[in-house]
Amino acid sequence: MKIYVLGTRGIPDVAGGVETHCERLYPRLASMGMDVTVVRRRCYVSPRNEYRGVRLIDVYAPRIKSLEAMCHTLLGVFKAGIDRADVVHLHAVGPSLLAPLARLLGMKVVVTNHGHDYEREKWGRVAKAVLRMGERVGVRFANEVIAISQPIADVLESKYGRGDVTVIPNGVEPACVTEGDDYLKSIGVERGRYVLAVGRLVKEKGLHDLIMAFGKIRTKGFRLVIAGDADHRDDYSDELKAMAVEAGVVMPGYISGEPLQQLMSHSALFVLPSY
Numbered sequence: 001m002k003i004y005v006l007g008t009r010g011i012p013d014v015a016g017g018v019e020t021h022c023e024r025l026y027p028r029l030a031s032m033g034m035d036v037t038v039v040r041r042r043c044y045v046s047p048r049n050e051y052r053g054v055r056l057i058d059v060y061a062p063r064i065k066s067l068e069a070m071c072h073t074l075l076g077v078f079k080a081g082i083d084r085a086d087v088v089h090l091h092a093v094g095p096s097l098l099a100p101l102a103r104l105l106g107m108k109v110v111v112t113n114h115g116h117d118y119e120r121e122k123w124g125r126v127a128k129a130v131l132r133m134g135e136r137v138g139v140r141f142a143n144e145v146i147a148i149s150q151p152i153a154d155v156l157e158s159k160y161g162r163g164d165v166t167v168i169p170n171g172v173e174p175a176c177v178t179e180g181d182d183y184l185k186s187i188g189v190e191r192g193r194y195v196l197a198v199g200r201l202v203k204e205k206g207l208h209d210l211i212m213a214f215g216k217i218r219t220k221g222f223r224l225v226i227a228g229d230a231d232h233r234d235d236y237s238d239e240l241k242a243m244a245v246e247a248g249v250v251m252p253g254y255i256s257g258e259p260l261q262q263l264m265s266h267s268a269l270f271v272l273p274s275y
Contacts, residue, residue, distance in 0.1 A: 002035045004080035004107075006073050006098075007091030010040030010058075012051050015200065015229065015254045018091050018114055021170055027052035037085070039076040041068065065232045066127050069094045074101070081105035093117050093131050096138025103141055111142040113152055113165075121203045122236075136160060176261055183259040184266060187225070187252050191266035194223040194250070197273065198260075201230040201237040206273030208240055213273075215247050225250045227263060 009016060011023040026036045030053030038054055041061035049056055059079060061072035073095040080088050080102065088102040089110045094117060099109045117123070118131035139145055139160045146166050147153040153165040181191050195214065199205040207226055214224045226249055230237035244251050252259070264270070 001087060002083070002085045003029070003037065003087045003089055004076070004083070004085040005036065005038040005089045005091070006076040006080070007069065007089075007095035007112075008038065008040070010045040011038055011054070011056070013256050014040075014044050015231070017170075021114070022091065023051075024171065024173065026054045030054050037080075037083070039072075039079060041072050043068075063232070065122075066124075070097065070130075073098045077102050077105065080107060090138065090142070093135040093138060095134070096142070097130070097134035099138045099141040103143075108144075109142045110144045110146065111138040112146040112148070112168075113138070113156065114148055115152065116155070122234075177265045178258065178261045179265075180258065180262055181266060183262045187250055189223050189225060189250060190221075192268050193221055194225050194267055195269045195271055196225050196227070196263055196267035197271045198227045198263075199272075199274065200228050201240050203236050204275045206275050208243060210271055210273045211240075211243055211247050211249055214249075222268070223248070223250055225252070225263060225267070227252055227255050227260065229254045 005022060005026060008018050008022045011019060011026070022038060026038060030036045036054045038056055040056055040058050042058040043061055043063045045058060047058065057079065059072060059075050061068050073090070077088060077098050085107050087108045087110060089112065090096050090099060091112050092114050096111045099111060102109045113135065116135070118128040123131065139156055139162045144166065145156065145162060146168050147156060148168065148170050150167050153167050156165050157163050184191055197207060197210055199207065201207065211224065226244065241251065
């Protein structure tokens with residue numbers, strides 16, 4: 001079976017929940033004998049053709065927040081049609097808007113709903129309307145619909161009458177505790193003497209609340225570390241970084257692998273302030 005994957009920025013080592021989901025999922029399917037191709041957004045990745053048995057194809061995407069996913073998915077669906085894919089797997093509600101086109105080109109469509117993206121504050125009124133339409137179209141035209149939680153499946157049934165949604169929660173890799181701390185030293189923090197948050201620099205992650213809350217704590221020798229960056233630089237991310245500098249917050253940017261493992265292994269407290 002030939003499967004084309006769309007809706008992710010790319011794999012491997014690309015920031016984002018959908019990206020991590022895809023990086024873990026598709027090598028497992030490839031090891032089961034599936035012919036899997038992930039269509040990546042060229043502006044996020046370095047050239048390579050394969051990752052753990054998964055074929056990688058890089059396609060143009062404009063680095064514009066409101067157009068990036070839709071333009072890339074459109075080009076990717078045509079690419080899948082030319083390559084005579086059996087199945088197109090669309091991730092997230094925005095790319096799901098292209099489900100009818102994939103069906104028209106003769107391919108089966110699987111849609112995974114990772115959440116109601118139109119509820120996020122980063123989107124304007126028009127973008128939210130398009131995302132709502134994408135959810136509705138994806139549910140209607142997909143051969144199979146996957147939800148990552150039961151509440152999402154319940155919403156899809158109550159709003160659109162789709163009662164056959166399959167719930168597949170995201171899996172978690174076993175924790176990898178590391179004793180190394182050279183990365184901690186390089187950014188000026190001590191093991192067990194910092195509070196850690198990890199996430200994209202967008203308003204709904206609540207990182208501004210965390211910085212203000214930490215500033216009210218009188219704890220000598222402790223630091224606040226926020227690991228992550230913005231997909232698209234905007235006023236909020238600039239303001240957050242300025243706020244962090246003023247408060248003495250350590251912001252190493254997007255990290256993965258051993259540096260992230262060290263931060264996770266040795267923090268005194270992990271905080272998730274997401275709305």
